Amino acid sequence: MRVAAFNGSPNKEGNTYHALRIVADELEKEGIETEIIHVGNKLIRGCLACGKCRKNKDERCVTQDEVNDWIAKMKEADGIILGSPVHFSSISAAMKAFLDRAFYVAGNNGGLFRHKVGAAVVAVRRSGGLPALDQLYHYLGYAEMIIPTSNYWNVIHGTAPGEALQDEEGVQIMRVLGQNMAWLLKLRANGQGSVGEPQKERKVYMNFIR
Numbered sequence: 001m002r003v004a005a006f007n008g009s010p011n012k013e014g015n016t017y018h019a020l021r022i023v024a025d026e027l028e029k030e031g032i033e034t035e036i037i038h039v040g041n042k043l044i045r046g047c048l049a050c051g052k053c054r055k056n057k058d059e060r061c062v063t064q065d066e067v068n069d070w071i072a073k074m075k076e077a078d079g080i081i082l083g084s085p086v087h088f089s090s091i092s093a094a095m096k097a098f099l100d101r102a103f104y105v106a107g108n109n110g111g112l113f114r115h116k117v118g119a120a121v122v123a124v125r126r127s128g129g130l131p132a133l134d135q136l137y138h139y140l141g142y143a144e145m146i147i148p149t150s151n152y153w154n155v156i157h158g159t160a161p162g163e164a165l166q167d168e169e170g171v172q173i174m175r176v177l178g179q180n181m182a183w184l185l186k187l188r189a190n191g192q193g194s195v196g197e198p199q200k201e202r203k204v205y206m207n208f209i210r
Contacts, residue, residue, distance in 0.1 A: 004077040008084035008095025009040040015123035015164035020083045026178025044097040054108035079117040089128030118145035121154045129155035150177035
């Protein structure tokens with residue numbers, strides 16, 4: 001089994017990375033391969049709302065950059081972890097641009113991430129962690145992913161790179177999340193072929209302008 005983790009921080013090995021690393025270490029203890037991909041230092045263009053991914057059905061965004069490589073990694077993975085620092089009580093701009101495009105492509109190409117195991121973590125100095133974490137959960141829920149939990153909200157605190165490792169409760173939260181994610185990935189793998197999945201329904205679109 002494989003998990004792709006995405007670091008939305010501009011800092012390659014800042015506190016968001018350390019949060020992801022703690023989760024990944026627990027997964028690797030259970031024999032699950034992990035890869036942490038650095039997103040936050042890239043210049044990621046936002047979604048153009050062109051609809052070409054829906055029209056072309058090629059599982060790609062029309063904007064040619066790293067996002068298409070990351071979508072392919074997400075499709076191949078059994079689990080996905082989204083990690084971001086907190087900027088003004090929100091996720092980073094690069095992470096938002098990436099996720100908007102990746103999840104729009106996935107949704108317009110048959111639900112590429114449907115029923116994968118998906119988790120989210122954020123790193124923050126002081127406040128704003130929960131609004132940012134909630135933002136990440138929106139993507140996982142939209143994609144019909146299976147979401148593991150920890151023993152508290154998946155937020156770790158620190159300012160300087162590596163300082164989050166001093167947050168004993170935050171470290172435990174990430175560790176428990178990794179353990180629960182590994183368990184859920186194994187349940188999913190063992191259930192395939194013996195427990196039938198619900199049939200995917202065609203999405204109903206409706207607005208209130210008539």
